[in-house]
Amino acid sequence: MLDELGGMRYMSKKVNRSVAWLFGLIAVFFGVLLITSNTTNAQAATTNEYIIDNRIQPVAIQYREGTFSDWFGYENGVGKPEGVVVHETADYGATAENEVSYFNREWPNMQSYVHAFVDNNAIINIHSTDYGVWGAGPTANAKYVQVELCETHSQDAFARSIANDAYYVAAKLIQYGLPAVPGQTILSHNQVSKMYGEITHTDPTGFFASMGYSMDQFNDLVVTYYNNLKNFGGVYRDGGSNTNAGSNNNTPAANVLRVNNPNGAYVPIMALRSDGTFARVTNRALMNNTDWQTDKTTEVSGVTYRRVATNEWVATTYVV
Template sequence: MKKLIAVLALGASIATVAAPETTIVQASTINDTAKQNSFSGVTYAEQVLAQEGIKYNDFSAANPINYRNGKPEGVVIHETATPNATARNECIYFNREWMNIYSYVHAFVDKTGVIQMTSPDYGVWGAGPVANNRFVQVELCEENNLADFAKGVNNDAIYVAQILHRYNLEPDNAVHDGKGTIWSHHAVSTFLGGTDHTDPDGYFAKWGYSMDDFFDLVKYYYDQGTPADNAPVDNDTVTPPAPATPAKKPAVLPKPVATKVLIHNALVYDENGVATDLPTKKAGTKLTIYGNQTIKKRKYLQIGVNQYVVASNVEGKLRPLSHNAYLYDGKGKRVGTNKLYRGNYVRTYGGRVKIKGRKYYPIDVNQFVKVGNFK
């Protein structure tokens, strides 16, 4: 707890940028352009990282920061100050480094959409100790042309409107008086303290844009309500904000009990025994085991938060040989001349696999015995 308090006291904040040379553009034109783009949607960090084969380091599970009033009081708008870095780039970086840089936000937004890093039901380390337990915090990625900038602010505005609806908050611009639900990081520095950053003002100014213009765009989408409140829209019109998917409260893993090698490729299941969209775990992978659980009369091993594999892929089952048996590799090629002799018991893992039309049982990583050799 002392360490957490010390970290929060650091006022961990996302980097800002000095105001660049201003590009003169009519902000009303930018908002008009933004509204011509459909919402690109929300993707969750766990999905993005799984596609890259990267472990999700759940910030909220490790550091559950409760809001001072039980729910968010508004949204803080940041910008990354990292030219050409996408939301995916930022997602991967912050997932890896948040415990070293003491910084984290709820979502990254770019021209392609929103990547939500963690549940907005809990605070993060984004705008200093005064703001961190008050606000949802969203980072806008820097784009390098006006069209992509308009797409980015459009995605950002719709996501912010979703957040306001989700927590029954009304749009109120806090930039000028420090009172409201939509804040810039600069406004936090000015009115609340604990940080000295001024984003996203400099980045917005580059495009002749401002927080007032962004507020107008959020208000536009907020007033549209949710899809349930509106008639269906055509594909060539702006998609109204969809209600955010309720996030589960963060789960905390028990202490690991073992590290074991997976012998048979394994799907990843949830706590209900339903296969997830996570990548298949490959034979030879070392798994950290957090315990076991019987789901629908089948034994599973827990390998992560709400992640399980069938136990037989790791623990195996003894089977008696009825014939002498050679060993084969994953291509169905016989390995050496050594035999396993009939009458002995051999541990096999998982179900049968088919290699070049023949059925085998795995007995080790890249070692197989023909099914016909067992009783």
């Protein structure tokens, strides 16, 4: 109709009505876009606020040894990662437990493995973060701890999964004595893809955007948790410990230790030397009021130690 140039008044009026209708439709269309955009921006502004306002407490990290059998140190040595890479599973509805089972079974076929999986209910670490994994290309694998965030799609579940993920990242940075620097020690899979050019993955950018969230917002939460954990002993400024995963109270499971140093900001860890003596680990420590899985006990010079990592031990004097 709009390409007709007839001079009759009827045609002219019909064209005018059609034009008016079209512009009205365009106005409504852009109005919907504006509303959608504003809603997305509002969500992005409120996810972290939702976490803080509801005082969502991250769950404790569960440590389980997985089936990954390629034990290799980072480029700077065993126990010397340079930061944490954040992934997203792109597996709608799969939980951390689902992903752990799948990766433990299929990693030889997939040629892929990460250190941990996180959802709204659990943080499950399945390979010692003292050693690298296969998740982000050869260069990044030799540098970073790697964690996968599971997809959750309600506001509350997403917020809880984000809180758990940010806590894991902050905890690992503190464990290894690293600063919390977005783009340097806190990276997305998308960022390392661009940095090293060895892979083309863009997660978790797309999933974050679908939930009205961004990597910048996630970085803000990690830095907040990092500073509060170091300065106040918990993710909030008034301190407070994190509950054990899967529990509604503060009592760790039988094979989990809760550690605290009442006289300092961190709990020291020791390395067992070949001569049977211990040496203080100087480049990392355990955060106060955190839970650690343990599997062995030994006694040296009258002090009992519990193992919390491949060769990291904590004196039972620090066990709550």
